Amino acid sequence: MDRTMTHPLRRYMPVFDWGRTYDRKAFSNDMIAAVIVTIMLIPQSLAYALLAGLPPEAGIYASIAPIVLYALFGTSRALAVGPVAVVSLLTASAIGQVAEQGTAGYAIAALTLAFLSGGFLVLMGVFRLGFLANFLSHPVIAGFITASGILIATSQLKHILGVSAHGHTLPEILLAIGAHLNEVNWITVIIGATATAFLFWVRKGLKPFLTRLGASATMADIATKAGPVVAVVGTTVAVWAFDLAGQGVKIVGEVPQSLPPLTLPGFSLDLLQALLVPAILISIIGFVESVSVAQTLAAKKRQCINPDQELIGLGAANLGAAFTGGYPVTGGFARSVVNFDAGAETPAAGAFTAIGLAIAAVSLTPLVFFLPNATLAATIIVAVLSLVDLSILKKTWAYSRADFTAVAATIVLTLTLGVEVGVAAGVITSVLLHLYKTSRPHVAEVGRVPGSEHFRNILRHEVETDPRVLCLRVDESLYFVNARFLEDLIQSRVIEGCSIAHVVLMFSAVNEVDYSALESLEAVNARLKDMDVGLHLSEVKGPVMDRLKRSHLIDDLNGQIFLSQNDAWTTLADHPRAAAE
């Protein structure tokens, strides 16, 4: 990147950076992208609000101020911020535990959640704690997104069936729907099923169909994106024309015609405490999703994003949502890709989208009065099923059982015990499996490849060995989890091989020796000394050596430190006794 981030204002507000070179061409590209994204966002915003259990306008409001704030503080030039499926699900799960859906308390809880989440993101950004997001491993995220997709799609079935059923886990949702099956509204089912089938066809079959009819690729693309709008208009008109609302079809109803209102989150200590953990979870998941989208898009134009600044951008967006009637938001994959493909050049495209949505909020909301909830549910189902990717199970199984275990645990526990338990279990499983893997490091006995200075595993290669010299290559950093393993290993190897007079530890792959490992090495050294066996180290890396020098190990070592394994071999295998003195 050509910018130099010196002025603090430019450091925290990248808008002062790209804003200086903004020109007419960028403006017109941004405008075109904004129009396309606005049209796509209207039904999507209404639908995600429904998923979060909030009134439909909350989805629109959550797309206005957050977009503008992200444009000011964010570093990605194409990321589109707003309500997304997974965060909406997490929101419903979190605030469903503190308030009843449809009450004023529920909406305030949503604002509070956005406030906490925004505050947490900003703090993480200021203290540069973005690396914390790395504790969510890729398999855990993949498993979580897949399970969330299944949960979301299932939770929308009630709108398609026209019954009321609540639940936050797969068994709960299915049981609740099962218990209300006698209340199914068949007109709603017909609308919902038709809309779902239509949207699936638009997604999979429309483009080839139009192309066969001779339409240009661009035309076909635009038609595909307009699919949800067609479904919305079609079903709304049908409900209005045949007075289906009178037949029990649930509709969106009155949506206030207004710009985003000024709102205040709740500041009661109980509420803040109850929502803190979910807010942290939402922040981290939202951040991870957003950063990976932003990074992918930035790479395509050889641009960079700054993850710590992204935290501030997303945090500002969430704080904005908290004070303007929204709920937690993040950078969404679908909308960002559309924005990018439509040619957005700068975050100004986002600002123009916000203006488009504001106009819609003021003037278009009466048009969705007759829009059936079933259509919105169909939009959600079609969107989230693309998140469900069970192939991650197959891929991780082939690559590593540990990663497979983490994915499987995350999916199963998210579906059966809910999103929060699922993610927590996934993170804990990943950490424990990592510690387990490093707790039994690969240690190879090595010998010299004849005529060379290379040392290789004696089990895999024909190499020179000496029964008096035991050379072990340690293929792992040494720290508390595996310190005792090495201690036991050396002790048992030396006791088995009675003629051993020297042990050489080859440290080429040892990147760290922590205090536990240091004490283990000291214990090994003392025990080997008692047995009259020398302990030597070879190929110790600079940073590791710097640290070892601060301990007593080097002074007390019953042997030498060799720069290369070959030095060790030449010295010890030729004149072993002399070297130990």
Next chain:
Amino acid sequence: MDRTMTHPLRRYMPVFDWGRTYDRKAFSNDMIAAVIVTIMLIPQSLAYALLAGLPPEAGIYASIAPIVLYALFGTSRALAVGPVAVVSLLTASAIGQVAEQGTAGYAIAALTLAFLSGGFLVLMGVFRLGFLANFLSHPVIAGFITASGILIATSQLKHILGVSAHGHTLPEILLAIGAHLNEVNWITVIIGATATAFLFWVRKGLKPFLTRLGASATMADIATKAGPVVAVVGTTVAVWAFDLAGQGVKIVGEVPQSLPPLTLPGFSLDLLQALLVPAILISIIGFVESVSVAQTLAAKKRQCINPDQELIGLGAANLGAAFTGGYPVTGGFARSVVNFDAGAETPAAGAFTAIGLAIAAVSLTPLVFFLPNATLAATIIVAVLSLVDLSILKKTWAYSRADFTAVAATIVLTLTLGVEVGVAAGVITSVLLHLYKTSRPHVAEVGRVPGSEHFRNILRHEVETDPRVLCLRVDESLYFVNARFLEDLIQSRVIEGCSIAHVVLMFSAVNEVDYSALESLEAVNARLKDMDVGLHLSEVKGPVMDRLKRSHLIDDLNGQIFLSQNDAWTTLADHPRAAAE
């Protein structure tokens, strides 16, 4: 070791191994050791029972059956099993939460704790889960033992002062003692302070004193070990002769004259649930302490212990304690060293000690009727103060701030919030610090040392570089915690250096690539491909390569895999474009 563990009976009961070669010389050595250890154990067992809040005989009973069972199942030839200070403290803390001291429920809770702990240890042994103990890093153990020593010594002050005061944390204990200062019994203080001073002098000053008087070293040693017995006899006689019990000096009182009784632990679900976590904690801490003692002693005779079999030995000992009126036990440092120094050759020495203690339990208990509790408290204080080692703070500070943090957190939290919170916080701190350290791995840009095949950090050495080829040596295994770090690093380096046409990752110190890191590498590969930059790997280890071959990365790699970094350099730096194809 010369034994071959083939028969299952010999695998699980090492007694069939050493028992076959047992002879007269071993017998007489074991007998001598047993007599010395028995004399030392009588006051110690009474004292630790007092520390655990149990009647004095519980300490003796806990030293009989467990010793015999460990002799049958354990692998260390010198380890002496019985009540120890830290485990007694943990026992008091755990069962104090479910029952009132002095009640029948309290004793049953102690049996139940021993039962759960024994069961857990046996299960860990059968499933070979001994490595779990490694999660307790050396700094955490050192901090915990030191803090426990301080807590134990402070908790015994009440016996020296003759007041009643309960508490499980340092502030609690000090406040409780402060609140009862007006009740101090001055005769008790004189007995306690004299006994403490005498025992300190025996420990530090007696041996040089006797040596100056012309005594042999062996005589001086035996006299030192007999110190507690002298203190016990002296203060008991003083209390009896001057009827000090009538003056308010608390005494041991009646101890039943009996062999260990048959007892049953409690099996109520509530009790089991309440004690499960403390039992696991006690098991792991006891195991760690015991194994390190056993390993140190074994190394001195070039013997081996088997940690998984040790779990079974200690588990059997605890199950034995549960059914014979005892409480949780483990291998103690002091008694094991005495046993070893006294010449114990086989676990039979332990069995003879058990016989000695059984005789004491049947015949000698009336003799301790007038023994003041203050003397027992003095024994404990002098014993545990040798556990307190604050130098660990200084040592870890010098070696590594991360290890220092773990020690300091463990000490402070154990003292202020109690033993369980302290250990848990220590473990969590160690794990998080380890993850943090590996989350920002050392990545060095390397160049070739002129005229050689060695590659070194360009910041530390004068090396050959090529602006078109970026060579990065990754000094850490790649896994989810640091996957994104490398992703960001490569992306920003390539964008800074516009002329870069090739990135070579040198994997000589990469011991693992997990699925998250694989996906990051795939993302890096795809992004570099978009930028028309090649991605190459060099010096990939066998096990890592085996795994990468199971993924698509190798097939899709926009570059090559080189056996050595030098091959990569020769190929790319000379004909860079040709190589990318």
